[in-house]
Amino acid sequence: MLEFLSQPWPWYVSGIVIALVMVLLLFFGKSFGFSSNLRVICAACGAGKYASLFDFDWRAQTWNLLFLVGAIIGGFISSEFLSDGEAVRISQATIQDLRQLGIAAPKGLQPEEIFTLESVLSVRGFLILLLGGFMIGFGSRYAGGCTSGHAISGLSNLQLPSLIAVVGFFIGGLITTWLLLPLIF
Template sequence: MENILQPWPWYVAGPLIAVVMFLLIFMGRQFGMSSNLRTICTMCGADKTSGFFDFDWKAQRWNLVVILGAVLGGFIAMNFLTADPAVAINPETVSHLNELGFESAGKAYLPDELYSLEALTDFKALSILIIGGILIGFGARWAGGCTSGHAISGLSNLQLPSLIAVIGFFVGGLLMIHLLFPLIF
């Protein structure tokens, strides 16, 4: 039973992602999570207020299954296939995060200081979540897709804009964690 609770190794998960991408390319489809938000907004009538949402959302219904699969898969993995919900991270990183005030670092998947119900009453934590969400949403739209869409689907289609976007994601992440993160906390 203990072996089933271990993450799949890269040599299993990687080829499975490649098979899924091959099938999507073969069927003329592209994967991406942020495009689902556009589809949901259009389903709810946003096409009546903005031309951006004026498209045939029914042609994208298949991609909504990705959301359902991500939610169900995450629930099953967390509740039935995870022996320890803590992320195995470098002890030096845990120590550094503890110094910044993240006492749950190394003990939980998400830091309680940002993702607990109590965090919603903390102005600083709530501000970080709202501003971060707006920046991620804006960035995904401006880049023409999210990290999963560009890094998995775009790169597998050998699209130069996706390569540029992925490089930008990594550079932005490095700048954030090494320059801005210590200033915020």
């Protein structure tokens, strides 16, 4: 049984699960988005005393915190019990593109040149994380939500602002991939 679970599942399984979750959320009048968890955590810790953004009834959003905890627990279970430890299977073209940037093919789930403690504690790695974190935080606040919230929840509700945000996310991803990453690495 566990041998079946440790094999990669077909892509459409996650699509079906995401669709079922969205139907349930729509049925209960909720919307999905991961970036709102940070706002809920800050509000629960008392940040509402210092900034009006965090001054709201965070208890109404505790279900979203359960989703966050479930994602963390699910990731742990997947990596510890349902993974065979094999490297991520990526195409030869992607491996060649990574080599051109000075990144070796991943031996596990992610490239060691980017996701090791040594690279994170370097000046370059720290600045990349700091700037990337700022851009993600600012962008999700400015866009009124994160990629998952707009792309999954907003588009399923046929919201025009979500469509505009998702188009912007893709444009930003293309610019980062083709213009910024070669400059950074």
